[in-house]
Amino acid sequence: KAGVTQTPRYLIKTRGQQVTLSCSPISGHRSVSWYQQTPGQGLQFLFEYFSETQRNKGNFPGRFSGRQFSNSRSEMNVSTLELGDSALYLCASSLVGPGNTIYFGEGSWLTVV
Amino acid sequence: QQQVKQSPQSLIVQKGGISIINCAYENTAFDYFPWYQQFPGKGPALLIAIRPDVSEKKEGRFTISFNKSAKQFSLHIMDSQPGDSATYFCAASGNAGNMLTFGGGTRLMVKP
Numbered sequence: 003k004a005g006v007t008q009t010p011r012y013l014i015k016t017r018g019q020q021v022t023l024s025c026s027p028i029s030g031h032r033s034v035s036w037y038q039q040t041p042g043q044g045l046q047f048l049f050e051y052f053s054e055t056q057r058n059k060g061n062f063p064g065r066f067s068g069r070q071f072s073n074s075r076s077e078m079n080v081s082t083l084e085l086g087d088s089a090l091y092l093c094a095s096s097l098v099g100p101g102n103t104i105y106f107g108e109g110s111w112l113t114v115v
Numbered sequence: 116q117q118q119v120k121q122s123p124q125s126l127i128v129q130k131g132g133i134s135i136i137n138c139a140y141e142n143t144a145f146d147y148f149p150w151y152q153q154f155p156g157k158g159p160a161l162l163i164a165i166r167p168d169v170s171e172k173k174e175g176r177f178t179i180s181f182n183k184s185a186k187q188f189s190l191h192i193m194d195s196q197p198g199d200s201a202t203y204f205c206a207a208s209g210n211a212g213n214m215l216t217f218g219g220g221t222r223l224m225v226k227p
Binding site: 006035044045046047050060092094096099101102103105106109 | 146147149151156157158159160161164166204206208213214215216217218219220
């Protein structure tokens with residue numbers, strides 16, 4: 003059974019640009035969530051999608067957005083990139099309902115220069 | 116607002132020793148407490164998890180102790196091995212979907 007797959011794994015962007023990251027959840031998992039990991043702030047929840055609807059949202063500015071497709075695949079977008087957006091962006095998937103194991107992908111490393 | 120506080124930030128243990136990492140939470144709505152292990156360049160992987168209706172859960176060398184009244188939980192790694200050297204995160208979630216609030220992480224180094 004394939005795990006959570008994220009693409010691209012590494013990317014470098016310039017300030018002011020926008021970026022789109024993709025995530026394919028584990029087969030059968032309909033809940034997809036995104037996290038930002040930085041040395042200073044640790045692991046922070048961005049948003050969660052279920053059935054193509056955003057179910058929860060973390061405390062991030064509107065420049066951070068996401069969506070989920072009918073096949074449960076998800077994308078997140080960051081517009082007008084800032085240097086502080088440099089981070090590891092992790093996608094996670096799980097079965098529906100609280101208490102289910104949340105499985106993480108290996109992440110997309112974003113560097114903003 | 117950090118709702119899950121984790122300590123220590125770093126820990127050095129000799130091979131065969133016991134590693135202990137502690138976490139405290141504030142939100143009484145939390146009802147699921149997983150621990151994740153993360154190696155460099157990898158995503159976090161679930162190690163063990165507990166719900167507040169039990170005070171302890173053991174899986175192999177890993178044990179979670181949970182104190183609901185104190186709103187604290189801890190991870191014990193028995194017979195620590197160099198391969199356990201990684202960063203460990205405690206986390207918590209409530210009924211609001213699959214949203215995890217993470218502690219700040221503990222970097223564990225097990226010396227041979």
